[in-house]
Amino acid sequence: MSRCLEILNEVFGYPAFRGLQADVVEHVAQGGDCLVLMPTGGGKSLCYQIPALERMQRGLGAAIVVSPLIALMQDQVAALQEVGVRAAYLNSALTGQQAFQTERAFERGEIDLLYVAPERLMTSRFLELLDRSKIGLFAIDEAHCVSQWGHDFRPEYIQLSVLHERFPSVPRIALTATADEATRNEIIERLALDAARVFLASFDRPNIRYRIVEKDNARSQLLDFIRSEHQNDGGNDAGIVYCLSRRKVEETAEWLNTQGVRALAYHAGMDADIRQTRQEQFKREDGVVMVATIAFGMGIDKPDVRFVAHLDLPKSVEGYYQETGRAGRDGTPANAWMAYGLGDVVQQRKMIDESDADEAHKRLSTAKLDALLGLCETAGCRRVRLLAYFGEGSQPCGNCDTCLNPPDTWDGTREAQMALSCVYRTMRASGFSFGAGHLIDILRGNKTERVTQHAHDQLTTFGVGAALGEPEWRAVFRQLVAYGLLAVDHLGHGALVLTGASRAVLKGEEQVTLRRYVKPVRSRQAGAKSASRTDPTSGMSAHQRARWERLRAWRAETAKDDGVPAYLIFHDATLAELARNAPATIGELRGIPGIGARKLERFGEALLDVVSAMD
Structure with a gap:
């Protein structure tokens, strides 16, 4: 574990693990299988990247990272290469010659982490490549893609249980930021992770x-x-x-x-x-x-x-x-x-x-x-x-x-009864259902052409809700649908119909509490950014802000020269720390989060020049 902490500091520039990272890293480095659920921005990637590097250093082999999208793997590989890690990917963006060279480098042990899409991994050619190579770890990123009920289902993910069958001694780590209990159980079942340890971090994103x-x-x-x-x-x-x-x-x-x-x-x-x-x-x-x-x-x-x-x-x-x-x-x-x-x-x-x-x-x-x-x-x-x-x-x-700004609530039982009764009576009078706009016209007593055409101005609900405006009634109908007291019909016209739960409200057996409608108000600060909670320069002095702008300009130029996005050089959070603390020596730069050994070597002197330019 001490070596993993050294890698975190030397390669990635962070002094300590956060949350569950240390437990996950230790478990995987020791050869254990696991499922990791950690929110976006919580440091999931380090949970497999650091064990991968540690196991590679011990001669156990490279890591295979299963990633669903070309853009995702290219970003992660570029970020790893920026900090000096031997990372590569195999996807359709490569020419045949480039793919061949990457495969040979992998076989020779010259790659620490190889990113691959599940479709390519499942080909006989790639599985044979794995058979000929030394594998230290399998990481399955975006593991929720295995769920057939999920929003990002990828059928190829279901086949990934073959990794356990074909390489039973190689540890596997599956990671996702989005999975309820049913999806977690499905991931475990479909990836054959029954004996794996589950690390469940908080889903909270407090920022x-x-x-x-x-x-x-x-x-x-x-x-x-x-x-x-x-x-x-x-x-x-x-x-x-x-x-x-x-x-x-x-x-x-x-x-x-x-x-x-x-x-x-x-x-x-x-x-x-x-x-x-x-x-x-x-x-x-x-x-x-x-x-x-x-x-x-x-x-x-x-x-x-x-x-x-x-x-x-x-x-x-x-x-x-x-x-x-x-x-x-x-x-x-x-x-x-x-x-x-x-x-x-x-x-x-x-x-x-x-x-x-x-x-x-x-x-x-x-x-x-x-x-x-x-x-x-x-x-x-x-x-x-x-x-x-x-x-x-x-x-x-x-x-x-x-x-x-806690919302006001009110006893909307009477208004709910009006709305539900209007739905019932229009259906009974005309033989079919109507949308919210027409129902609101009836309740407010508006004699529109459609209302009179269907003789709905003769209903007992006509005009009974004149005390509420159209926006208030729309809020009522929206909440009645959300609470399951009304449903959208199955004919595709957006008309509203009663549900089984409506009866208790109509009979006065159930109370309905609603959120009070609040008319939207334009911000007084429109056109000028507020004292922004989201501004990384918040709280900086004028001198520090000037330093921040110089650092951003330097980062943009450096990123352009390297042909990578600016955030792969340094995150805003790192630049903000530099702007606030104004390190004057290489030793002081080492204390800034996000500056590892490779970046210190590449950018250290340039950073000191930028920071000291106005000092």
Whole structure:
């Protein structure tokens, strides 16, 4: 274990392990199998990289790292090469000659960690290469991809149990940041990890502030959020905006650019070369906002994403957790922001009903959506609710919107009865169901053409809810759907129908507590970044900020010369420490987190010159 700690310090530049890292590293270095669940930014990669290097030094062989995406393995290999580790990958981005040279180097023991996609690993050619080579460790990254019920299912992952069958003496470590109990059990079963030790770290990402707002012109709300918290005279912070459709992605990116936010669009319908170019821009350039479908994200190891925003509701808590987890991977403050409305709930229900999945999968998808709606509608701490989904107890965090500004709740039983009764009476009068907009017109007493056409102005519910405005009624209907008192019909029109749970409310046997609607208010600080919680220079003096800017400029130039993203040279957190502490000697540089022996050798003198330029 002492050697593993030396590797952590010498190679990666960190003085001590965090959380469960030490226990995992020791277990794997000694040859044990394990499943590791650790949040994004929690240091999962070190859990296999350090044992891999330690076992290689003992002559036990190289590590094979199973990784699902080309972008992910290329980023990780580039980062390892920057700190002097002999890492390589085999994927379709290589020419035949390059792949052949990598295979020969691996056979000769000249590679410490070899990254490979599961599809390539399962080929007879690659398995024969493993038979001829010395293997010290198998690491299976993004292990949740094995779950057929998951959001990132990869069928090739199911076949990875062959590693245990073919190489029973080689330890295996499976890692993921996103897995509820059912998914964890599925990983263990499908990868034959029954005897493996399970390391379950906290799922909490305390540096992320969760905020969910009611939709009211979501695009303008997004712009207000970016301008008030993630924009200044120098541009905007790096961020990701998720949308459900490709068209919405393109329209939102185009609109943000007209508003002075540098945005790029990304979705699976684009040409592969365009996607690759934009992905590289996002990784290498400062202040880019990527507007994307969920086709973008897994495999993006950019540590300084300061916010993730959702303009549409994700499908599950797992999806939401994984997508928001792409913010603040460097451990410094970041925001997870989402705009959510009744239309999102209706749309997601329709997508489930209209899918080709079997009934069992539809039931599971509905249950996952219900759990996410519970997170959106909770009046309590969002972090408590989020962690509870993954089986983890916690206390109110004081750092989410419901903790910072607790929502008002009210006894909405009477209004719920009005809404449910309106659904019942329109169905009975017309023989089919209607959407929320029409129901609200009836409740508010609006004699629209459609209302009079169906004679719904003659119903006893006509006008009984005139005391509430349209936004208030939309909030009521949204919560009734979220609580399972109303459901979206199966005809694909977004109409609302009663559920079995409606009866108790209509009969007055059950009380309904609702969150009170609050009209969205534009931030007073729109157009000027607030005293930002997410700014790494927060609390710096003017002199330190000037030093920070010089360090960033030096890093950008160095990264350009090396042909790598800037964060592979140094993370923002390391530059911030340099700016604050102004080390004057090589010995003082050694005390800065993130500066290992290789980087000290390569960049030490240059860093001292930059730091001392104004001193």
